[in-house]
Amino acid sequence: MLKRLLGAVLLSLVLASASHAETLPLPPNLVGAATPAGETYFLEAEARAAYFPLADNFVTQKNQAFCGVASSVMVLNALQLPAPAVPEYDPYTTFTQDNVFSAATEAVIPADTIREMGMTLDQLGAFIATQPVAVEVHHAADSSLDVFRAAARDYLSKPGHFVVVNYLRKAIGQEKGGHISPLAAYDGTSDRFLILDVARYKYPPVWVTAADLFAAMNTIDSDNENRSRGYVLIAAKP
Numbered sequence: 001m002l003k004r005l006l007g008a009v010l011l012s013l014v015l016a017s018a019s020h021a022e023t024l025p026l027p028p029n030l031v032g033a034a035t036p037a038g039e040t041y042f043l044e045a046e047a048r049a050a051y052f053p054l055a056d057n058f059v060t061q062k063n064q065a066f067c068g069v070a071s072s073v074m075v076l077n078a079l080q081l082p083a084p085a086v087p088e089y090d091p092y093t094t095f096t097q098d099n100v101f102s103a104a105t106e107a108v109i110p111a112d113t114i115r116e117m118g119m120t121l122d123q124l125g126a127f128i129a130t131q132p133v134a135v136e137v138h139h140a141a142d143s144s145l146d147v148f149r150a151a152a153r154d155y156l157s158k159p160g161h162f163v164v165v166n167y168l169r170k171a172i173g174q175e176k177g178g179h180i181s182p183l184a185a186y187d188g189t190s191d192r193f194l195i196l197d198v199a200r201y202k203y204p205p206v207w208v209t210a211a212d213l214f215a216a217m218n219t220i221d222s223d224n225e226n227r228s229r230g231y232v233l234i235a236a237k238p
Contacts, residue, residue: 023203027173029212033194033205041187041207042194047156048185051194053078054162055184060200062097067180068119068166069097070198072128074182075162076100079236081131104130120224121166124180125232128164134235140218141228148217149210151233152193153186160236165195166229171216172208178221178229186210 031038042048057077061070076095077083083093084100101111108126109119119127125137140148155161163183170176184205185194192207208216217229 023201024175026203026206029173029209031192031207033207038205038207041190041192042185044189045185045187045194047153047188048194049159050078050156050162050182051184053159054182054196058196058200059097059198061198063115064199065115065118066097067198068124068127069100069114071164071180071182072124073097073100074196074198075128075164075234076131076133078162079133079160079234081133081236102130117223118178119180120221121227121230121232122224124164124166128232128234132237134237136233137230138233139228139230140214141230143230145211145214148214148231149186149191152183152231153188155233155235156183156186162234164232164234165213165217166221166231167213167216168219168229169216171219172212174203178219178223 026032031041033042054074057074059070059073061067073095083095085093086096086099105111105127108130109123121139122137125135129135138148138151152163155163164180165183166178166180168177169179179199181195181197183193184196186192187207190207191210193210193213194205194207196205197203217231219229220226221229
């Protein structure tokens with residue numbers, strides 16, 4: 001009982017620390033993380049090792065095209081990688097949505113292009129892979145619901161392992177186009193994943209069923225040679 005109470009307090013504190021806004025209403029198939037049902041899913045989640053490292057480093061995307069950039073920054077900081085200097089934070093270092101760009105990322109996709117169009121699944125994977133991490137890019141059309149569920153659950157169960165998803169918002173009842181955000185937990189009883197939505201001004205963190213999320217990833221991205229969206233697995237290198 002004490003462990004359950006402590007978990008609820010910690011979850012409430014972390015959710016309260018996120019920036020609040022008058023977000024859009026959620027469709028009935030999604031469950032807000034801060035609702036009683038959402039808190040129950042979290043407390044009973046069988047895989048949530050990624051949650052607190054990501055929540056500690058949560059950022060809201062700084063513009064409407066930076067969902068991939070914000071997700072990358074959260075994961076890189078959660079992995080505690082050597083980070084660039086930030087003049088206003090001197091002598092402390094951290095990845096930000098300004099200094100995460102480099103000559104290596106420019107070779108993947110120019111920052112100006114991201115500001116205009118965002119990034120695709122493959123560009124996201126290559127962008128993160130410019131850092132010393134192990135990256136696997138998986139297109140949903142080349143995978144399956146069972147394969148995705150097993151891989152994501154496994155990663156979310158282990159420290160230093162993260163999952164970022166690229167999905168079509170309207171396929172899960174949200175507005176409206178393609179989006180990128182990290183997953184933070186998996187609850188086996190409800191078969192739901194927790195998305196820490198980096199568009200915090202638009203939607204709160206939500207629990208979505210594995211089937212609905214996979215269907216939203218298994219959609220065509222015309223900006224990526226009509227390939228499907230999907231997920232990226234990221235881990236610290238040994």
